[in-house]
Amino acid sequence: MNTLPKTVKIVEVGPRDGLQNEKENVSAEAKIQLVDMLSAAGFANIEAASFVSPKWVPQMATSREVMDKITRRAGTIYSALTPNMQGFEAALAAKADEVVIFGSASEAFSQKNINCSIAESIARFEPVAAAAKANGLRLRGSISCSFGCPYQGEVPLESVADVVRRMRDLGCDEIDIADTIGVSTARKTQAVMETAAREFHLDRIAGHFHDTYGQALANIYASLEVGVSIFHSSVSGLGGCPYAKGATGNVATEDVVYLLHGLGIETGIDLDKVVDAGLFIMGQLGRKGNSRAGNALAAKRAG
Amino acid sequence: MNTLPKTVKIVEVGPRDGLQNEKENVSAEAKIQLVDMLSAAGFANIEAASFVSPKWVPQMATSREVMDKITRRAGTIYSALTPNMQGFEAALAAKADEVVIFGSASEAFSQKNINCSIAESIARFEPVAAAAKANGLRLRGSISCSFGCPYQGEVPLESVADVVRRMRDLGCDEIDIADTIGVSTARKTQAVMETAAREFHLDRIAGHFHDTYGQALANIYASLEVGVSIFHSSVSGLGGCPYAKGATGNVATEDVVYLLHGLGIETGIDLDKVVDAGLFIMGQLGRKGNSRAGNALAAKRAG
Numbered sequence: 001m002n003t004l005p006k007t008v009k010i011v012e013v014g015p016r017d018g019l020q021n022e023k024e025n026v027s028a029e030a031k032i033q034l035v036d037m038l039s040a041a042g043f044a045n046i047e048a049a050s051f052v053s054p055k056w057v058p059q060m061a062t063s064r065e066v067m068d069k070i071t072r073r074a075g076t077i078y079s080a081l082t083p084n085m086q087g088f089e090a091a092l093a094a095k096a097d098e099v100v101i102f103g104s105a106s107e108a109f110s111q112k113n114i115n116c117s118i119a120e121s122i123a124r125f126e127p128v129a130a131a132a133k134a135n136g137l138r139l140r141g142s143i144s145c146s147f148g149c150p151y152q153g154e155v156p157l158e159s160v161a162d163v164v165r166r167m168r169d170l171g172c173d174e175i176d177i178a179d180t181i182g183v184s185t186a187r188k189t190q191a192v193m194e195t196a197a198r199e200f201h202l203d204r205i206a207g208h209f210h211d212t213y214g215q216a217l218a219n220i221y222a223s224l225e226v227g228v229s230i231f232h233s234s235v236s237g238l239g240g241c242p243y244a245k246g247a248t249g250n251v252a253t254e255d256v257v258y259l260l261h262g263l264g265i266e267t268g269i270d271l272d273k274v275v276d277a278g279l280f281i282m283g284q285l286g287r288k289g290n291s292r293a294g295n296a297l298a299a300k301r302a303g
Numbered sequence: 304m305n306t307l308p309k310t311v312k313i314v315e316v317g318p319r320d321g322l323q324n325e326k327e328n329v330s331a332e333a334k335i336q337l338v339d340m341l342s343a344a345g346f347a348n349i350e351a352a353s354f355v356s357p358k359w360v361p362q363m364a365t366s367r368e369v370m371d372k373i374t375r376r377a378g379t380i381y382s383a384l385t386p387n388m389q390g391f392e393a394a395l396a397a398k399a400d401e402v403v404i405f406g407s408a409s410e411a412f413s414q415k416n417i418n419c420s421i422a423e424s425i426a427r428f429e430p431v432a433a434a435a436k437a438n439g440l441r442l443r444g445s446i447s448c449s450f451g452c453p454y455q456g457e458v459p460l461e462s463v464a465d466v467v468r469r470m471r472d473l474g475c476d477e478i479d480i481a482d483t484i485g486v487s488t489a490r491k492t493q494a495v496m497e498t499a500a501r502e503f504h505l506d507r508i509a510g511h512f513h514d515t516y517g518q519a520l521a522n523i524y525a526s527l528e529v530g531v532s533i534f535h536s537s538v539s540g541l542g543g544c545p546y547a548k549g550a551t552g553n554v555a556t557e558d559v560v561y562l563l564h565g566l567g568i569e570t571g572i573d574l575d576k577v578v579d580a581g582l583f584i585m586g587q588l589g590r591k592g593n594s595r596a597g598n599a600l601a602a603k604r605a606g
Contacts, residue, residue, distance in 0.1 A: 004490075182599070185565025186524045187307075214558030214595035215565070218520040221489045246591075247599040255517030262488025262518070288549075292517035296485070296550040 005229035007266040009045060010256060011176075011206060012038050014281070015066070016047040016081060018238025018250055020059050022285060028062035030284045032069045037280060038235065039073035041273035047232075049080040049094065051087035067094035079140065088128045091137075098138035101125040103167070105160045106149035109180075118159070122166045129170040141167030142176045142208070147184035147192055150243045157195045164199040174204045176232060179219065181243050182212025186222035193226050206230035209251045211290075212241050216251035217259055224263070231256060236278035237290025252291030254278060271297070308532035310569040312348060313559060314479075314509060315341050317584070318369070319350040319384060321541025321553055323362050325588060331365035333587045335372045340583060341538065342376040344576035350535075352383040352397065354390035370397035382443060391431045394440075401441035404428040406470070408463045409452035412483075421462070425469045432473040444470030445479045445511070450487035450495055453546045460498045467502040477507045479535060482522065484546050485515025489525035496529050509533035512554045514593075515544050519554035520562055527566070534559060539581035540593025555594030557581060574600070 015035050019026055035048050048070065054061035063080065072078065080096035082088045091099050103122045104110045110118045132139040143163045149155050160177065167175050177196050184192070189207075196205050207223045207230070209216040220231055234250035241247040257271045275297045282289040289295060318338050322329055338351050351373065357364035366383065375381065383399035385391045394402050406425045407413045413421045435442040446466045452458050463480065470478050480499050487495070492510075499508050510526045510533070512519040523534055537553035544550040560574045578600045585592040592598060 185562050187566050211595055212599045213561045214520055214555065215562060217517055218524040218562060221521040221524060241599070244599045244602040245605075246602045248595050252517065258516045259488050259518060259521060263490050292514055292551050296515045296544070296547045299547040299549045302548075 002225045004224045004263055004265060005227060007229065008224075008260050009230045010043060010253065010267055010269060011045040011047060011079070011230065011232045012043045012235060012253060013047040013232045013250060014038070014235040014238040014253065016050050016060070017232075018234035020050060020057055021239035021242060021249055022059065024285050025059065026281075026284055028065045028069070030281070031062060031066045034277060034281050035066065035070045037273065037277035039071065039076050041277060042267075042269045044075060044268060045077040045079065047079045047081070047100070049078075049091070049096065051080055051090035051094070052083050064090065064094050067096065077138065082128055084124070085127050085131065088131050092135055096137065098140055099128065099132050100140045100142055101128055101170070102142040102144065103163055104144045105163050106145035106152055106155050107159070108152035109145045109149050112151050118163060119166070122163065122170070125170060133171055138173045139171055140174045140176065141170065141172035142178060143167065144178045144180040146177045147179040147188060148181055150181050157192065160192055161195050161199050164196050168200050174206060174230065175200055176206040176208045178208035179210055182210030182215065182241065182248070184209070184219055185215055186218045189219040189222045190226050193223050193228050197226070202227050203229055206232060208232040210241060211237065211248045211251045212244060217255055220251070220256060220259065224265075235274060236282050236294050238281065248290055252289070252294060254291040254294035254297065258293040305528045307527045307566055307568060308530060310532065311527075311563050312533045313346060313556065313570055313572060314348040314350060314382070314533065314535045315346045315538060315556055316350040316535050316553060317341070317537040317539070317541040317556065319353050319363070320535075321537035323353060323360055324542035324545060324552055325362065327588050328362065329584075329587055331368045331372070333584070334365060334369045337580060337584050338369065338373045340576065340580035342374065342379050344580060345570075345572040346379060347571060348380040348382065348401075350382045350384070350403070352381075352394070352399065354383055354393035354397070355386050367393065367397050370399065380441065385431055387427070388430050388434065391434050395438055399440065401443055402431065402435050403443045403445055404431055404473070405445040405447065406466055407447045408466050409448035409455050409458050410462070411455035412448045412452050415454050421466060422469070425466065425473070428473060432475075436474055441476045442474055443477045443479065444473065444475035445481060446470065447481045447483040449480045450482040450491060451484055453484050460495065463495055464498050464502050467499050471503050477509060477533065478503055479509040479511045481511035482513055485513030485518065485544065485551070487512070487522055488518055489521045492522040492525045493529050496526050496531050500530070505530050506532055509535060511535040513544060514540065514551045514554045515547060520558055523554070523559060523562065527568075538577060538594075539585050539597050541584065551593055555592070555597060557594040557597035557600065561596040
């Protein structure tokens, strides 16, 4: 039986990736409280902001205010999505610790979403990457559709390897391999992760799984088996799936922490406080959360 | 990397274990249609009835009518729960192919639920087991709380081993190791399954997982890695968790089939037809199903 990593870093993406995909508008105050509750729960990395045009993503228009007013916890990396140099300047001004650039492993997805090839889309991030390095910020590269694409279906392993190399060559400190539509299953997950690990440091590769088909926890366990030790998740499963209305999106943080702690893996996270944060933000959204562990633990509290 | 089983048998428990835990009453006609839709989807084993006193489980009062009116598919085993000889006689009269007896791996659960020790509770099934053998019926033994107990918490591996031996000695053809409250995580699951497999044939051990903490698919994948090739699941995740109101119960069949097919494992099951059956029964219950794959596939159909 493979040895699993002893410690795992969870990147909590609820405040950005999660909320961005929620229809209900959430106030800056509520977002600040959410991020602070997550910091207090012990997350070492929180995706807190996106400096994209508010014309395109109104939910993220409060990013500067959020970054200004949160209580920074020592040791926590606060990340911001930066689509271009304008976004980078805003992230720098807002004192983000890490900026996130992105591309797709699917040519069809790239063409359909941003109307250019994968190679062109990543080359456009060169100035952002250089500026991040020049300013001493961490740089993260996110690769969507690494396990399947809503337009082209299968995504060749070689496409994933190619984008990992491009992200690496831009100087990324960490690279996320994302299952944007949640279609992967355990063995495929291992094959994709092993492919990525041939191009980049295994201990700086992150798994970003969606639970659309209920597979995320099995994919995370399978990734642990091949040595992946960074995972993205979203408190209470915030954020739906834009490709299947009513389906599940980001894997829920509570479920991931329950798994990791059950496996004896250290995360530095207090699960009870994550449940608190989930109950808080779902109260703001006015609905029940998507985390099974979160709902079960909340039900046990209620007696 | 471990070799996974090439084929897996799924025991569809929705019509019995699932519906029994639903508050909403479902008509005999709807249950018959559900079982027939599941047979048509290709399940080799369906838990269709329970011959307990209707005073205790009113939802199962229609069991005889269901067994009489379903269309038997050649090759499918239709199982019935039989708590005692009266139940056995009813199951025999209803032409069940398999009868199911049960016990707990937790002493506290046994005392609390049936007011006797584990050993006594299983000894009481001796006449049922003998009658099943005498009448040529298959005998299945179900062991609840094999991974944790709502009353005593931890359940020793030796308790699981002891109950497996007792079930084996009664002549069980198949033994289910059940995570009644859904608390197990992947490595613990493997330890429990390996313990059971030291006492009984690995290829006749079944995993019965609840998704209360979102762990069921990871537990099934972990079980496959140690060679378990029979799993229980419930269409659309029918049946809640009696120990945490509002929490999830049986793992959803659609999610399990999605995993198995993704792993290249043969099940003989047509996933689209399972989705049909799930949509049908959730329509009867008037709510959305608990299967993530089921909901995603239904959303894709709706466009």
